Amino acid sequence: MLKIGCHLSSSKGYLNMGEEIISLGGNTFQFFTRNPQGGSKLKPLDLEDIKKFNELAKEHNFAYIVAHAPYTMNLASKDSIMEFSKNMLKEDLERITYLNNVYYNFHPGSHIGAGSIEGIKKIVNSLNEIVQTDEGPLILLETMAGKGSEIGRNFQEIKDILDGVNYKSRFGVTLDTCHVFDAGYDIKTNLDKVLQEFDNIIGLDKLKVIHLNDSLNTLNSHKDRHAKIGLGNIGNEAIINIINHPLLRNLPFILETPNDLSGYKQEIAFLKEHYK
Ligand code: FE
Ligand code: FE
Numbered sequence: 001m002l003k004i005g006c007h008l009s010s011s012k013g014y015l016n017m018g019e020e021i022i023s024l025g026g027n028t029f030q031f032f033t034r035n036p037q038g039g040s041k042l043k044p045l046d047l048e049d050i051k052k053f054n055e056l057a058k059e060h061n062f063a064y065i066v067a068h069a070p071y072t073m074n075l076a077s078k079d080s081i082m083e084f085s086k087n088m089l090k091e092d093l094e095r096i097t098y099l100n101n102v103y104y105n106f107h108p109g110s111h112i113g114a115g116s117i118e119g120i121k122k123i124v125n126s127l128n129e130i131v132q133t134d135e136g137p138l139i140l141l142e143t144m145a146g147k148g149s150e151i152g153r154n155f156q157e158i159k160d161i162l163d164g165v166n167y168k169s170r171f172g173v174t175l176d177t178c179h180v181f182d183a184g185y186d187i188k189t190n191l192d193k194v195l196q197e198f199d200n201i202i203g204l205d206k207l208k209v210i211h212l213n214d215s216l217n218t219l220n221s222h223k224d225r226h227a228k229i230g231l232g233n234i235g236n237e238a239i240i241n242i243i244n245h246p247l248l249r250n251l252p253f254i255l256e257t258p259n260d261l262s263g264y265k266q267e268i269a270f271l272k273e274h275y276k
């Protein structure tokens, strides 16, 4: 069965997201752990809501769900933003442990002029400061488009971070189809070659989630503007190829396309229909 879902708003709680994704025909979803543009203020955890959600997820055979860190988290920054980022990471990781079958996804960071080598060092150091046990949810580094000074713009940068962390079993990778396409990986005409490269550099055993998005921009544009499925430069044929690829077909696919709920419902139905 295709593991498919989309990004949902967490404002009404976990049980609500669970019921929402079922109504959209999905069996997984992603949510922001807090306001994606801000992020310091948090509501206290509603353990009763989480318990009900865990039961619903079990009953409906949900795949792993994905908690996405806010965009303001930058583990390659310095001073107060660095402290703020590390605190968010620590707090988020503690809070999501109440959920069964959850991954934590984050954007590696932006070096803001310090250079990627320096940025990678900072990311590794902050991860090692916060993650000090093999126990706990898997933390996924997202592949980025390489916009501005973003780190994770190629597989090697992701690998360099993975090489530096102490508790290696805690870490994995999310491949975002829009981002890698914009970063210059031709998943449209040469998916096999891209996956081979991923395997050679990072190892496909580290790949845990696919963010399934079309791209408004062209290969190697380093832009990061998501498009609806089939309405971008990746296109339906390549997207269908991705969900059916033997090396990818069992992973959870999360849509982050510019849609309202009915648009997501249509995309989910379309992808299920084309899953062989
Ligand atoms: Fe993301
Ligand atoms: Fe993404």
Ligand code: ZN
Pocket (backbone or CB within 6 Å): 176, 178, 179, 224, 225, 226
């Ligand atoms: Zn993006």
